[in-house]
Amino acid sequence: MHIFKWRWVLCPIILLCCTNSRAQSPNNNKLWYKKPAAVWTEALPLGNGRLGAMVFGRTNEELIQLNEGSLWTGGPVRTNVNPGAYSNLQIVRDALLKEQDYEKAYEYTKKMQGYYSESYLPMGDLFIHQSFRDTAITDYYRDLNIANATATTSFVADGTTFTREVFVSAPDQVIVVRLSASKPHQLHFTVGLNSQLALRKAIRDGRVLECRGKAPAHIQPNYIQSKNPIEYTDTAGCRGMRFEMQLQAVAKDGKVTTDTAGVHVSEATEVLLIIAGATSFNGFDKCPDSQGKDEHALATAALGKAVKKSWTALRTDHINDYRKYFDRVHFTLASPAHNENAAKPTDERLLGYTEGAVDPSFETLYFQYGRYLLISCSRPGSVPANLQGIWNKEMRPPWSANYTTNINVQMNYWPAETLNMTEMHQPLLEFVKAVAKTGAVTSREFYHTRGWALHHNSDIWALSNPVGDIGHGDPMWANWTMGSPWLSQHLWTHYAFTKDKQFLRETAYPLMKGAADFCIDWLVEDKDGFLVTAPSVSPENRYIDDNGKHGSVSVATTMDMEIIWDLFTNLIEASRELGIDADYRAMLEAKKSKLYPLHIGRKGNLQEWYRDWEDEDPHHRHVSHLFGLYPGREISPVRTPDFAAASKKTLELRGDAGTGWSLAWKINFWARLLDGNHAYKMVHDLLHLTGQTGTQYANGGGSYVNLFDAHPPFQIDGNFGGVAGMGEMLLQSQNDEMAILPALPDAWAEGAVSGLKARGNFEVGIEWKNKQSNRISIKSLAGSHCVVRTAVPVKVNGIAASAVKDAFGYTIQFNTEKGKTYELVPR
Numbered sequence: 001m002h003i004f005k006w007r008w009v010l011c012p013i014i015l016l017c018c019t020n021s022r023a024q025s026p027n028n029n030k031l032w033y034k035k036p037a038a039v040w041t042e043a044l045p046l047g048n049g050r051l052g053a054m055v056f057g058r059t060n061e062e063l064i065q066l067n068e069g070s071l072w073t074g075g076p077v078r079t080n081v082n083p084g085a086y087s088n089l090q091i092v093r094d095a096l097l098k099e100q101d102y103e104k105a106y107e108y109t110k111k112m113q114g115y116y117s118e119s120y121l122p123m124g125d126l127f128i129h130q131s132f133r134d135t136a137i138t139d140y141y142r143d144l145n146i147a148n149a150t151a152t153t154s155f156v157a158d159g160t161t162f163t164r165e166v167f168v169s170a171p172d173q174v175i176v177v178r179l180s181a182s183k184p185h186q187l188h189f190t191v192g193l194n195s196q197l198a199l200r201k202a203i204r205d206g207r208v209l210e211c212r213g214k215a216p217a218h219i220q221p222n223y224i225q226s227k228n229p230i231e232y233t234d235t236a237g238c239r240g241m242r243f244e245m246q247l248q249a250v251a252k253d254g255k256v257t258t259d260t261a262g263v264h265v266s267e268a269t270e271v272l273l274i275i276a277g278a279t280s281f282n283g284f285d286k287c288p289d290s291q292g293k294d295e296h297a298l299a300t301a302a303l304g305k306a307v308k309k310s311w312t313a314l315r316t317d318h319i320n321d322y323r324k325y326f327d328r329v330h331f332t333l334a335s336p337a338h339n340e341n342a343a344k345p346t347d348e349r350l351l352g353y354t355e356g357a358v359d360p361s362f363e364t365l366y367f368q369y370g371r372y373l374l375i376s377c378s379r380p381g382s383v384p385a386n387l388q389g390i391w392n393k394e395m396r397p398p399w400s401a402n403y404t405t406n407i408n409v410q411m412n413y414w415p416a417e418t419l420n421m422t423e424m425h426q427p428l429l430e431f432v433k434a435v436a437k438t439g440a441v442t443s444r445e446f447y448h449t450r451g452w453a454l455h456h457n458s459d460i461w462a463l464s465n466p467v468g469d470i471g472h473g474d475p476m477w478a479n480w481t482m483g484s485p486w487l488s489q490h491l492w493t494h495y496a497f498t499k500d501k502q503f504l505r506e507t508a509y510p511l512m513k514g515a516a517d518f519c520i521d522w523l524v525e526d527k528d529g530f531l532v533t534a535p536s537v538s539p540e541n542r543y544i545d546d547n548g549k550h551g552s553v554s555v556a557t558t559m560d561m562e563i564i565w566d567l568f569t570n571l572i573e574a575s576r577e578l579g580i581d582a583d584y585r586a587m588l589e590a591k592k593s594k595l596y597p598l599h600i601g602r603k604g605n606l607q608e609w610y611r612d613w614e615d616e617d618p619h620h621r622h623v624s625h626l627f628g629l630y631p632g633r634e635i636s637p638v639r640t641p642d643f644a645a646a647s648k649k650t651l652e653l654r655g656d657a658g659t660g661w662s663l664a665w666k667i668n669f670w671a672r673l674l675d676g677n678h679a680y681k682m683v684h685d686l687l688h689l690t691g692q693t694g695t696q697y698a699n700g701g702g703s704y705v706n707l708f709d710a711h712p713p714f715q716i717d718g719n720f721g722g723v724a725g726m727g728e729m730l731l732q733s734q735n736d737e738m739a740i741l742p743a744l745p746d747a748w749a750e751g752a753v754s755g756l757k758a759r760g761n762f763e764v765g766i767e768w769k770n771k772q773s774n775r776i777s778i779k780s781l782a783g784s785h786c787v788v789r790t791a792v793p794v795k796v797n798g799i800a801a802s803a804v805k806d807a808f809g810y811t812i813q814f815n816t817e818k819g820k821t822y823e824l825v826p827r
Ligand code: FUC
Pocket: 387, 399, 404, 408, 477, 540, 621, 659, 661, 711, 715
């Protein structure tokens, strides 16, 4: 809902700006280019949460690279992978807590590892060979319209305009391509399907091209040297899923023939290509082959249904479905040079922005693009978005394009609730149920602990063991144990935003309790009586201890303690909300009070380690110890000013540079520190054209030409963390109050946003000028009590509200009625 209409603003100066802001909306929803994609990171992503397509927009040799979110190597996780693991735990603990022999602890920690995760796969490539012989191509244009999730390519050859429109439909579960020519009978082309995976092709009913394939049993992670990294033979049993792609052309006129080389079309004017794809994946605990779904039946049914629909019906259903989510949030900034900037193709606009052009509407486009991407790669019923969302062309993608849980998969979902896409959170929340099952086995087998444990990597099989192929991984990532409490935060967050008590009672609470049980058993007492984690790492940094020794395994890293604090705090609140488990709650409260506390180091920083040690890499990309600032809520300028000041010092010492996701995290940190200008600086750094084009690893995050986040290489978390951070600049609600424009930068002095969500299930719109909100609209969707923090005192629905003033502004409180909207204006 667009709560604020610019027409309400009467002052002529504003009207001028409003005209601008209005004028920007129609064409500020497009990424567009004057040339085809030369490389994958210039192609444009489409998706319905399950099927993904990267559209290159080439003229004679169009390439649309295809993915299916559940197409991974492997099969259900194995149990009892390292029966000797547990025997090392006490040795590690003694080495850490009694002998202070951290090198020994490191060596023995390595003995507590299992297998690497499986790998996400590319499904196929759709080629369209359309020959124009020697004819010159003119008027070339391609775009991605994020307002209707459609990519269009058009160009002129021999006096005919050729247009190709592509979308991936969620209601119809197919990819749709329409090719059309402005003059009759000018379409002559062949469409083919290929894959890097083994395919068998067949023709059904003379008109459907079927491509049946099988995924490898395992692929070694790309960072492992291996002579035969791709294994098709299933030695372990139950590994290697089937998949199928189907293609059919529907032509209004002309001739269409289909053989295994592809679909051949001539003398047509308009042709629809319908592509269906499915895998046999049937859940994390089912053999993908013998117990798999019937991928042939799934693809056949989707294709059969879609070919009967008209282009208009397919397109209308797709757009209506997509807009249900996308249209919930509007964000505009006064953008004086908008028309000039938007007149540039996106690659040039990005370059201009990188070189310093002031272009606020590009920032709002980037914000909405992040929302577009989550809606496109994570839908109810799909598997969670991986390191690349659902878009991957590599057989051995970076870090297996898996679920990396020491920051990355969580970051993917940071904008889900705040930016009004709660449904898109569902795949991750469902995944927690699966990983809690495998994690219970891992917890028991590796540590003899209760509850469920998850380490730093997972996959669609809900892998939960510490990776490393038993002894080959570095514990600074492989043996990080805080996956279950961190993922539990998402369960609580979903409840906090939706107030869905049934979800809390039936789903979230038991899973959170399972994670807490693991943490309770995992914690041990140090000699001062504090509860600590041991072994403990701070992803993925190393310390230099007081004796000058470098290491990564130690005791009670700040991140561990903050994550456990977060879970215990959330679980205590959850049990209160549900009015259950008073004894368990009292036990948690007692444990919480004994957790090793936060410390401020001698540099005034928030200590990362158990002791005030130096960092081996002071500028490390991970800033794990600020978890309590974001996404946690232990640290805040309002409630814990000393730790907030120490966090600020930490960020200054760490510096701004980092990988894409690191820059994105820092937007959120600075927003939580209420420093809008520094947060904005980080937005700028993230939306900065990277010098990389391929899958190269390099320092310095940024954005590719298609505005995908560059780690580099491409990793989608930075897109999601980045836009979540932009949301945190506009609205925060983690401290039992809704802070309006808490970190507004000078560059965003005037604008309007609507449809943001706040905890308590409020939908919030804000309109501001000169950095001051002049209208706030709060729609109460659950009838929760509302506490609002503003910069100036306000009236609520015309009545002056009594406000409490402190150094951070004014807070007012009022009860709300479910379904009612409250308008707040300056008094
Ligand atoms: C973590 C990070 C890396 C990368 C990888 C997928 O291990 O430290 O930078 O993002 O995940």
